[in-house]
Amino acid sequence: MADQPGNPVDGWSWAVGLTAAALTVLGQRTPTVAVCGLAVLLVITDRIGTHADVVVLLATMISLVDLALVRRGWRFTAGAISAATAMFVTFVDVPFAQLPLPFYPIIAAVIGCLVGAPVLLGLRLGAARQTAAEATERAVESERQREAEMAAARAIERAAIARELHDIVVHHVASIVLRVGVARHLGSGGDADTKAVFDDVHATGTAVLEDLRRLVAVLREPTTAGDDPPAPVLDPADLPDALDQAVNRIRQSGLPVTVIVDSAMSQLDAVRGLAVLRVVQEGLINVLKHAGPEATATLRVVASTSGEVCVEITDDGGPTKMAPVRGGGHGLMGLRERVTLLGGHLETGPVPTGWQIRAILPAGADAGARPTVAT
Template structure:
């Protein structure tokens, strides 16, 4: 709570620098002009000339510095003694070093050092001697250089802050671009596999069906053979389509393996638990038959989520899988109490990752959301309607 209030105060301060500088300049002007009245009108004029421009010390630092310098140079002429307004010189010098152009910053330093010589020569040497004047010159010079160095450090800090903000912006743009490219690559991969795996089988079916129409009239036995070919090719096409929707097949020799579905999530959880991850499963509602593609997508989403837990959650992490059979859709949830944001790494080349899970769900009219959990860990939520979009 205190940190939140502090952050708001810092944000308000940064958004109202002109107002704060104007208020500070007004207070300093009232103090300095009030003390200068005892010296005379010239001293009051010098105080006004040196203090009022500080209201613009951050928005127009060069103009503000020039006016303060003019007041400082006129002080030996118009004022009979040093004025409290000399504090404005240090404020202006700091502002020049922190906010002005480099030439103005260096010019302010030179003028400050010049004033360190002129002021003791005008006000100290005639009355206290050369030694006292030299000591004061040294003191003022050190004060001027120290103030200028503090302003330069502030300039470096501001430049570093701007560089970090720019870097964060570029990294955010890069992450968004990589996500878009990953999604595009996933769609292209599905399209390529659809063409390579399915197009040939469908072409054979169409050709056999066209030939069977003419063969049926003259040779019924040939028509039966054509229908057998169509049946066999259709079954193979269905198997190929299921393989296509699987998208990822990690190991060789999996091509003829039965495709898993949502009913096998319990077996998957047992398999992952046997690998050492503490994972529990909760099933809500009664299981219902699903189209093979949707069942495969549900299984793969849970599988990918648990794989991410194994990879990124860290040692000692625990996971929980929820399978909810709602009236309109199958809803899946995978939560863990591990490192959280580490699971948001970009998918490796050829891998599905979070982008692949989202593409699987979108293919069937569903959606996947994922992100760090409050208090630590990572969460994946998926919704798969029972009927694919037409």
């Protein structure tokens, strides 16, 4: 029965085409079921005589590609045989016994092409997918190996640094602390100022020795071989006291320091609080080192209404009011790196009154207006 405009068989053509499309989509998940279903649909389409047989044939070939891509064994064999059988039934409209002998190889060749071409394409795509997966796996394994080698190299470097710190720096600092302790004992009958200086030097040396030993332990800890050494943790509530101690040490060395500190610095987060402390320590040491004890310094640690924290250390350059020569060492370089890692910036340079170090740390979760306290 041939399709004609207005013929009820036209409805069958639509039904068959939509069914073929649905089975093709199903072939993404179950290609064997899809190929077998399309084979049956191909035979039905040929028998009812619709024009949808070409659509079904193309859908069958597409599903054969999916079948060869993901299936092997009996599922693949069952699907291929079903498709070949359906095509044979479709192409042969007369009893098999009445076919002329020359038609056998022709029919076999046509069916072989219609079934073999999609199968070969599916196998080729499957091989390409497997090759890509293996290449990705090799790349991942290579990256893991590279990271392992880098971690091993870092561990070796840390062990070497730990040895040098322990054998040289820690040894000499321990010797200094011991000698200062002996000097405190021998000079116990001296004046109170000398005793206070010895006590301060001994306390500072002991604290430095403890920090160095802690750092050596961190460097030697195998579990931290793949990461940067953890920074010391500063309790936010301890920041005001830590700032007072840093200022008092400098004052005991003879440098007058005027301090203006935000009264709510105790609520600053630990990371920014540690950065503030390090800027203050290094900045005041620089003033004492380069401007001398005859200079005067001003320390301001304030927070803006937007939550930014500003640390300013300004000196007057001593009685001559001349800008001191800055240079040498790595203290300011380390401070700049620390502040930059937090998203801030560090400025150093001459000002009309002498020299200034100014660090700006970005706002954190504790942003807001802060009152200040002068000491």
